[in-house]
Amino acid sequence: MPESINYINYSCYFTTFREGEQFASYNSLSMVISGEMELNDGVHRSVFRSGDVYLVRKNQLLKFLKKPGEEAEFKSLSIRFDDEMLKQMSTEENFVLQERVKTPAYIELSDVPHLKYFMESLLQYQDLLENKSPELALLKQKEALILLFGYDPLLKNILYDISDPYKIDLEGFMLRNYHFNVKLDRFAYLTGRSLATFKRDFDKIFKTAPGKWLLEKRLQEARYLLEKGRKASDIYLDLGFEDLSHFSFAFKKQYGLPPSKLSL
Incomplete structure (x- = not known):
């Protein structure tokens, strides 16, 4: 079963599992360790396997399906980015949102080597993070954001947008x-x-x-x-x-x- 450790979460499921509510309420960066994760936002459907990395956007409708592999249970690692930390970082950078970016509910990042290496390195800190080390968790959250923005600065327009949805059709x-x-x-x-x-x-x-x-x-x-x-x-x-x-x-x-x- 998943164990929530501050904002870094290690998940493990031995049987196929669907999330109850199909809504992503926060931004998160995830990597599949074993098994498969299927994501479906109603338009795009993707399957992520061992070593694949993806970013899930906040305030999106999204179906999650976690499947164990033939010889291993489903395991994943996720970093959640809370609004307060994102607001603080954007303020420190004097960031001004130019426009809201329209992208799918999730973004595949499996072809970004340094993000994969970073996520793999977190496995070495699992025991410490599970013992609730908030200082380390916060440090790793910020490190993940720096790596994301280093890969694509335009991701700031997604992750730093913490405002409520506006009235639509x-x-x-x-x-x-x-x-x-x-x-x-x-x-x-x-x-x-x-x-x-x-x-x-x-x-x-x-x-x-x-x-x-x-x-x-x-x-x-x-x-x-x-x-x-x-x-x-x-x-x-x-x-x-x-x-x-x-x-x-x-x-x-x-x-x-x-x-x-x-x-x-």
């Missing part, structure tokens, strides 16, 4: 992201609204409550996929359902028959 956002398993307050936050405003705007656009719309939209997509020959066990997680029994119950209630009747 709600209809387009929901039609693109309804299959992510996150709570309504997350959807509201990502569209730049309070929960009350989100619900009010949602009702104006879709003429129904967001919870009801999400369920019906996911079930419509499920029916389409089942009629194409997909199995319920293969699609329910990708459509935002937490477990197979809940999906089967909701599907039967909506369409009057269990999913298995359509996937034959």
